[in-house]
Amino acid sequence: MLKAQSVLVTGSNRGIGLEVIRQLAGNSSHPEWIFATCRDPEASHAQELKNLAAKHRGVKIIQLDVMDPSSIQTAAAKVTEHLQGTGLNLLINNAGIVRPSTVESETPENMSEVYKNNTIGPMMVSQAFLPLLRKASQESPQKGMSCSKAAIVNVSSASGSITEVLGWNVGHIINYRCSKAALNVLTRCQGLGLAEDKILCVALHPGWVQTDMGNAEVGASRD
Known part of the structure; x- marks a missing residue:
């Protein structure tokens, strides 16, 4: 059972990120602080998130x-101001984008944009919140590593697995696969680099989920 007091989720205005916020807020033992971040909190597609925050005092929407x-x-x-001297237990790097492509049609522009969002983005966010994660780890009485203590969870995909190349026959999405392969390596490097800080670092493959981006990956449309 998750016992984190503070959680931050990127890309929380829709899809997987929004559902993570909903599940955290609806849990009877919900975290005291749930930071729901997204690029444009005032956009129409963030309305559902704003409705959720209005119902749960612990949900704080922050532009990121x-x-x-x-x-x-x-x-x-x-976030540091909200936490008032305490640390951040769990960072979930969920924000991601994809551009339809094949080996022949892939472009440098798409590759660069998707890589910057899906790989460099999680790196920069993790670096920015590392002081708060370290503080949470240092102040926790728990031994070992856990998401309740201090953790970075990078939402990745088995489509970036070199051995599996999951879903190739459904959608090639070269830019997305390469960005997630790089994110997997970044996660491994984070795990090694932050081991002494007792900060857990994992890459999570959520499987195919019927979201706007999930449908874009396979070229499907939502009913």
Whole structure:
């Protein structure tokens, strides 16, 4: 059972991120602080998230664009202010994008944009919130590593697995696969680099989920 007092989720205005926020807020032993971040909290597609925050006092919506370093730093400062001297237990790097492509049609522009969002973004966000994660780890009485103590969870995909190349016959999405393969390696490096800090670092494959991006990956449409 998750016993984290504070959780931050990127890309929480829809899809998997929104559902994570909903599940956390609806849990009887919900975290005291649930930071729901997204690129544009005032956009129409963030309305469901705003409705959720209105029902749950612990849900705090914070603007954070994973491709904008200044936005990330501003968000980190706001979270630090909310936490009032305590650390951040769990960071979930969920924000991601995909551009339909094949080996022949892939472009440098798409590759660069998707890689920056799906790989460099989680790296920058993790770096910005590392002081709060370290603080949570240092102050926790728990032994070992866990998501309740201090953790970075990178939402990845088996489509970026070199051995599996999951779903190739459904959608090639070269840019997405390469970005997730790189994210998997980044996660491994984070795990090794933060081992002494007792910060758990894992890459999570949620499986195919019927979301706007999930449908874009396979070229499907929602009913």
